Amino acid sequence: MPSRKFADGEVVRGRWPGSSLYYEVEILSHDSTSQLYTVKYKDGTELELKENDIKPLTSFRQRKGGSTSSSPSRRRGSRSRSRSRSPGRPPKSARRSASASHQADIKEARREVEVKLTPLILPFGNSISRYNGEPEHIERNDAPHKNTQEKFSLSQESSYIATQYSLRPRREEVKLKEIDSKEEKYVAKELAVRTFEVTPIRAKDLEFGGVPGVFLIMFGLPVFLFLLLLMCKQKDPSLLNFPPPLPALYELWETRVFGVYLLWFLIQVLFYLLPIGKVVEGTPLIDGRRLKYRLNGFYAFILTSAVIGTSLFQGVEFHYVYSHFLQFALAATVFCVVLSVYLYMRSLKAPRNDLSPASSGNAVYDFFIGRELNPRIGTFDLKYFCELRPGLIGWVVINLVMLLAEMKIQDRAVPSLAMILVNSFQLLYVVDALWNEEALLTTMDIIHDGFGFMLAFGDLVWVPFIYSFQAFYLVSHPNEVSWPMASLIIVLKLCGYVIFRGANSQKNAFRKNPSDPKLAHLKTIHTSTGKNLLVSGWWGFVRHPNYLGDLIMALAWSLPCGFNHILPYFYIIYFTMLLVHREARDEYHCKKKYGVAWEKYCQRVPYRIFPYIY
Numbered sequence: 001m002p003s004r005k006f007a008d009g010e011v012v013r014g015r016w017p018g019s020s021l022y023y024e025v026e027i028l029s030h031d032s033t034s035q036l037y038t039v040k041y042k043d044g045t046e047l048e049l050k051e052n053d054i055k056p057l058t059s060f061r062q063r064k065g066g067s068t069s070s071s072p073s074r075r076r077g078s079r080s081r082s083r084s085r086s087p088g089r090p091p092k093s094a095r096r097s098a099s100a101s102h103q104a105d106i107k108e109a110r111r112e113v114e115v116k117l118t119p120l121i122l123p124f125g126n127s128i129s130r131y132n133g134e135p136e137h138i139e140r141n142d143a144p145h146k147n148t149q150e151k152f153s154l155s156q157e158s159s160y161i162a163t164q165y166s167l168r169p170r171r172e173e174v175k176l177k178e179i180d181s182k183e184e185k186y187v188a189k190e191l192a193v194r195t196f197e198v199t200p201i202r203a204k205d206l207e208f209g210g211v212p213g214v215f216l217i218m219f220g221l222p223v224f225l226f227l228l229l230l231m232c233k234q235k236d237p238s239l240l241n242f243p244p245p246l247p248a249l250y251e252l253w254e255t256r257v258f259g260v261y262l263l264w265f266l267i268q269v270l271f272y273l274l275p276i277g278k279v280v281e282g283t284p285l286i287d288g289r290r291l292k293y294r295l296n297g298f299y300a301f302i303l304t305s306a307v308i309g310t311s312l313f314q315g316v317e318f319h320y321v322y323s324h325f326l327q328f329a330l331a332a333t334v335f336c337v338v339l340s341v342y343l344y345m346r347s348l349k350a351p352r353n354d355l356s357p358a359s360s361g362n363a364v365y366d367f368f369i370g371r372e373l374n375p376r377i378g379t380f381d382l383k384y385f386c387e388l389r390p391g392l393i394g395w396v397v398i399n400l401v402m403l404l405a406e407m408k409i410q411d412r413a414v415p416s417l418a419m420i421l422v423n424s425f426q427l428l429y430v431v432d433a434l435w436n437e438e439a440l441l442t443t444m445d446i447i448h449d450g451f452g453f454m455l456a457f458g459d460l461v462w463v464p465f466i467y468s469f470q471a472f473y474l475v476s477h478p479n480e481v482s483w484p485m486a487s488l489i490i491v492l493k494l495c496g497y498v499i500f501r502g503a504n505s506q507k508n509a510f511r512k513n514p515s516d517p518k519l520a521h522l523k524t525i526h527t528s529t530g531k532n533l534l535v536s537g538w539w540g541f542v543r544h545p546n547y548l549g550d551l552i553m554a555l556a557w558s559l560p561c562g563f564n565h566i567l568p569y570f571y572i573i574y575f576t577m578l579l580v581h582r583e584a585r586d587e588y589h590c591k592k593k594y595g596v597a598w599e600k601y602c603q604r605v606p607y608r609i610f611p612y613i614y
C-alpha cells in the first residue's frame with residue numbers, strides 16, 4: 001500500500017484548485033484508494049486534494065512579504081492593481097513564459113484541474129458550481145444585501161473553469177443569511193481572483209465549426225467580401241448576374257492606396273493616444289488585475305470630423321476613395337492579415353494568464369479566435385483600439401464618401417433622401433457606440449474572445465466595407481423614397497434605437513450599480529455568482545432585447561434602398577445570422593456561469609430575440 005506523506009490533524013498548505021495559491025489547511029483524512037486527502041480550510045471549506053497539491057508549512061516560512069492569510073475567505077490585501085502574490089506563486093523571473101508551448105500549458109492546466117473537489121461551502125452560494133441547489137429567488141431590485149454581492153463582477157472566464165470541477169456542497173445547512181456580508185465580500189473577491197484560470201477548451205467545445213470551420217471562414221470571408229463589392233458595381237446587381245466579372249489581382253493592389261490606409265490608421269492611433277478623456281478600469285481579469293482604458297473615442301470622432309471637414313474645404317479629392325474602393329478593401333485586408341500574424345506571434349510569448357479563455361492550443365483555431373486576450377504595447381490596447389476607431393469611424397467616413405460620390409455621379413445638387421437616411425441612421429449608430437464607449441468593456445469581444453483574425457478582420461475590414469454597403473449600393477442604384485415611406489422608416493429606426501439603447505443602458509447601469517434607485521422597480525433573479533439577472537424591464541421582454549433593437553435598426557438601414565434587389569438586404573441577413581449565433585454562444589456561457597438561475601430566467605423569459613417567434 002503506498003505510504004502517505006501527511007498525517008491526520010497535521011496543519012499544512014493546500015493548493016486552491018485551479019490556481020497556484022496555497023492556504024493553511026488541516027488534514028482531516030486520507031483515502032488510500034483514491035490517494036486523496038480531505039483537508040479543511042480555516043473558513044470551514046473542505047476539499048479533497050492530491051498529495052502534490054499539499055506542501056508542508058515549512059516550504060513557505062522563509063518567504064518574505066508573503067501573505068499570512070490562512071483561508072481563501074480570510075486573506076485580504078489590495079491586489080486589484082498588481083498581479084497576484086500568492087504564497088504559491090513563483091518569483092516573476094522563474095515563472096514559465098508562454099514561449100514554452102501552449103501544449104505544455106494545456107498539460108499543466110489539465111493537471112491543475114485534476115484536483116478532485118468534493119465540497120465547497122460558500123456563504124453566498126457556490127459561485128463556481130454548476131448546479132448547486134442554491135436557494136434561487138426572484139426579488140425586487142431593492143434588497144439591501146445585494147449591494148455587496150453585485151459589486152464583484154466575476155469575470156466571464158469563471159464559467160470555463162467551473163465546469164471542470166465536480167462540486168458538491170457537503171455542509172448544506174450553511175445558509176446564505178447566516179453569513180456576515182463582509183465575509184461574503186472577501187470570498188467573492190478572492191474567488192474572482194484566484195479560482196479562474198485560463199483553461200484550454202476541449203476539442204468538442206471549439207466554436208465556429210472548430211478548425212475546419214474557422215479555416216473556411218478565414219478564406220471565405222475575404223472572397224465573399226470582394227464578390228459582394230464586385231456584384232454591387234454591376235449595372236444590374238441581380239443574383240442572376242453571378243459571378244461578376246473578376247478583375248486581375250494586380251489591378252486591385254495599389255501601394256498608394258495602402259499608404260493612405262496606413263495614414264488613416266496612424267491618425268487614429270494618434271487620437272487614441274491623446275491624454276484626454278476619462279480613464280476607467282475594465283472587468284477583472286483572471287488574476288484579479290483590472291486593465292485601464294482611456295475613453296476618448298468620442299473626442300477622436302470630433303477630431304476626425306474636423307480633419308475631414310478641413311480636407312474637404314481644402315479641396316481634397318474624396319472621390320479617390322470611391323473610385324479605389326476595392327483597392328482600399330484589399331489594403332485593409334492585407335493590413336489585417338499582417339496584424340493577425342503579429343498578434344499570433346506575440347501571443348506565443350504571452351504569459352498564460354494573459355491568454356483568452358477562448359483559445360484552444362490549436363494554432364489555426366487560435367490564429368482565428370485570438371490567443372491573447374488583451375494584447376497591449378505599453379498602455380496601447382490593440383483590440384480595444386481596433387474595435388471602435390479605424391473601422392467604426394472609417395465606416396462613417398466611407399458613408400460620407402458615398403454621399404459625395406452619389407452627388408457627383410448622379411449629378412445631384414443635394415444627396416438623395418435614401419442616402420441621407422442611410423447616412424444619418426448609421427451616423428447615429430456610430431456616435432452612440434462612441435458616446436457609450438465604456439459599455440464595450442463588458443462585451444463578449446473584450447472579455448472573452450482573444451484578438452486574432454476574427455476581430456481584426458471584423459473590425460478593420462468587415463465593418464467599414466460591408467456595413468457601408470447600402471450607401472455604396474445607392475451610388476450606382478438610385479432609389480427614390482417618398483416622404484411617407486421615409487417617415488415610416490424613421491419610426492422603425494427610432495423604435496429599434498429605443499430598444500437597443502434602452503436595453504443596453506439598463507443592463508450596463510445594473511451591472512455598474514445594482515442598487516441604482518432608477519432600477520429599483522425591476523425584478524431580479526439571484527444567482528450563485530453574486531451577480532443577479534434582470535427579469536423585468538427590457539430583459540424581461542426577451543433574453544436579448546439589445547439584439548432585437550439592433551436588428552430592427554438594421555432593417556431600417558436597408559429599406560431606403562428599395563426592393564429592386566436583394567443585395568442591400570445582405571446586411572440584415574448576415575446580421576441575423578451573426579446575432580443568432582452570438583446569442584447561442586452567450587447562452588452557452590451564461591448557462592455554465594449561472595446554472596439553475598439561468599434556467600429559471602429562461603423559463604420566465606422564454607424567447608431569445610424575437611418575441612413569440614424565437
Ligand SMILES: NC(=O)C1=CN([C@@H]2O[C@H](COP(=O)(O)OP(=O)(O)OC[C@H]3O[C@@H](n4cnc5c(N)ncnc54)[C@H](OP(=O)(O)O)[C@@H]3O)[C@@H](O)[C@H]2O)C=CC1
Pocket residue numbers: 156442443444445500504507510511531532533534535539543544546547550582586589590
Ligand atoms: N453591429 C454589430 O455588428 C454588432 C453589434 N453588437 C451589439 O453589441 C451589443 C453588445 O452585445 P454582446 O456583447 O454580444 O452581448 P450583451 O450586451 O447582450 O451581453 C450579454 C451578457 O449580458 C449579461 N446578461 C444577460 N442577460 C442578462 C440579464 N437578464 N440581466 C443582466 N445581465 C444579463 C450576461 O453577462 P454578465 O451576466 O456576465 O454581465 C451576458 O453574457 C449589443 O447591443 C449587440 O446588439 C454585437 C455584435 C455585433
Ligand SMILES: CC(C)=CCC[C@@H](C)[C@H]1CC=C2C3=C(CC[C@@]21C)[C@@]1(C)CC[C@H](O)C(C)(C)[C@@H]1CC3
Pocket residue numbers: 221387388392429432433440443445454455457458459462463
Ligand atoms: C464576419 C466577421 C469576421 C464577424 C466579426 C464580427 C464583428 C464584425 C463584430 C463582432 C462584434 C462587433 C461589435 C461591433 C461592431 C461589429 C463587431 C466588431 C460594435 C462595435 C458596433 C457598435 C455597437 O454599438 C457596439 C459598440 C455595441 C458593437 C460591439 C460589438
